[in-house]
Amino acid sequence: MKTLKIVSSWSLSLLSAVIMMTSVVYAQDKTPELTDAEIASVAVTANQIDVNYGKIALKISKDKEIKHFAQTMMNDHTNIIKKAADLAKELGVTPKDNAVTQSLLQGEKTTAAKLNQLKGKEFDKAYVDNEVAYHQAVIDAVKTLLIPQTDNERLKDLLVQVLPLLDHHLEMAKMMQAKFKN
Amino acid sequence: MRTLYLISIGIVLGLGLAISGCNIDNEVGELDSDTHELLSTESATYGVGTKLGRDTIIINGMKFQPEHLSVYKGDTVVWINKGFVVHDVTVDSQGKSWSSDSIRPEKSWMKVIDEDFDYFCSIHPTMKGRVQILEK
Numbered sequence: 001m002k003t004l005k006i007v008s009s010w011s012l013s014l015l016s017a018v019i020m021m022t023s024v025v026y027a028q029d030k031t032p033e034l035t036d037a038e039i040a041s042v043a044v045t046a047n048q049i050d051v052n053y054g055k056i057a058l059k060i061s062k063d064k065e066i067k068h069f070a071q072t073m074m075n076d077h078t079n080i081i082k083k084a085a086d087l088a089k090e091l092g093v094t095p096k097d098n099a100v101t102q103s104l105l106q107g108e109k110t111t112a113a114k115l116n117q118l119k120g121k122e123f124d125k126a127y128v129d130n131e132v133a134y135h136q137a138v139i140d141a142v143k144t145l146l147i148p149q150t151d152n153e154r155l156k157d158l159l160v161q162v163l164p165l166l167d168h169h170l171e172m173a174k175m176m177q178a179k180f181k182n
Numbered sequence: 183m184r185t186l187y188l189i190s191i192g193i194v195l196g197l198g199l200a201i202s203g204c205n206i207d208n209e210v211g212e213l214d215s216d217t218h219e220l221l222s223t224e225s226a227t228y229g230v231g232t233k234l235g236r237d238t239i240i241i242n243g244m245k246f247q248p249e250h251l252s253v254y255k256g257d258t259v260v261w262i263n264k265g266f267v268v269h270d271v272t273v274d275s276q277g278k279s280w281s282s283d284s285i286r287p288e289k290s291w292m293k294v295i296d297e298d299f300d301y302f303c304s305i306h307p308t309m310k311g312r313v314q315i316l317e318k
Contacts, residue, residue: 072305079267079287164244165267168306 034098034149040088041095042104042146043159046138047077047084049108053134056115057127066124069176073131073169080162087158100145125180131173139166236260236292239311241269241285241303246311253295255315262290271311272304 034042050073057070088095111130118126142159150156237257240247242264253259261271263285271291272281278299282291295313303309 075305076267083266083287161243162266165265168244168308171308172306 034100034145035096036091036150036152036155037093037096038098038100039146039150039155039159040084040093041097041101042141043084044081044088044095045101045104046141047081049104050074050077050131050134050138051081052108052112053115053127053130056112057123060116060119060123061127062120063124065176065179066127069131069172070127072172076165076169080165084158087154091152091155093152093155100141121180128173128176128180132170132177135166135170135173139163139170142166238262240264241309244306244309246301246303246309249310250312250314252314252316254318255296256294258292258294259313260290260292261285263287268305269303269309270305271301273299273301274304275300 054070054074054077057066058074061067061070115123115126115130142163147156147159150159237251237253237259239251239259239261241261244265246261251259261282263269264287266287268284268286270282270285271293273279276299278297281304282293285291295315298312298314300310300312302311
């Protein structure tokens with residue numbers, strides 16, 4: 001089924017990114033593999049991707065609730081990007097592209113291609129299912145990968161502060177998912 | 183011709199600034215002129231917390247802090263958004279219906295309290311709070 005394919009391909013690519021990074025970390029057994037510049041890049045990219053999914057939803061969905069949810073996602077994630085970008089600038093940290101960022105972007109490409117092919121209720125369900133999977137994956141990545149490896153205290157603090165917002169998004173997405181179950 | 187063009191741009195810019203100034207006022211708060219008097223005469227005696235009979239709720243970490251606030255009738259409560267994203271203060275229950283509308287990060291909104299109410303953020307509905315009147 002289409003929805004299952006989107007969710008699993010997305011989870012698979014993020015999972016493989018996490019596994020790859022984790023195995024590199026364990027192999028090294030010393031200092032973290034992601035620099036703050038790379039973490040900043042991951043943080044900004046991860047937020048931008050959800051903004052982009054929101055844009056697709058606003059374009060395709062006819063459902064008022066989905067559109068409202070998508071707009072909230074876009075507004076919130078844009079605000080987080082601004083906060084992260086402002087802090088990075090202040091700290092003199094230039095976001096640096098890396099393997100995790102690339103993996104996120106690859107996942108986005110695959111998922112967006114599939115979402116763009118759908119319409120109506122099928123789209124709505126796929127969008128919401130993806131929002132649940134995506135937010136869960138990002139929360140896990142922030143907790144297990146990004147926060148532990150951040151050197152700068154203020155950048156780390158930002159990531160810690162973002163978690164309640166991501167948790168809330170996940171909660172909202174799950175509520176939507178229950179409504180669009182059929 | 184060129185002078186006229188420059189003047190009209192100046193007028194538009196001036197208007198734009200004036201209008202955006204008005205918006206900022208609305209976000210900072212609606213304060214009744216009657217209440218101004220209340221604040222100055224009763225501030226020393228009443229109010230739980232700050233001198234001005236004003237109590238503060240911080241919006242941060244997807245929470246209203248404190249979640250439950252007790253004030254005296256006529257006190258002013260200020261909500262300050264210390265979070266990353268836009269929030270609001272909305273009431274839609276027990277026959278009451280009003281909203282602060284968008285409170286942007288670093289902005290605040292205030293209200294004079296004359297009754298108990300349960301409220302939430304309409305953008306992030308799991309964020310909830312309560313304001314209650316203390317008996318004197």
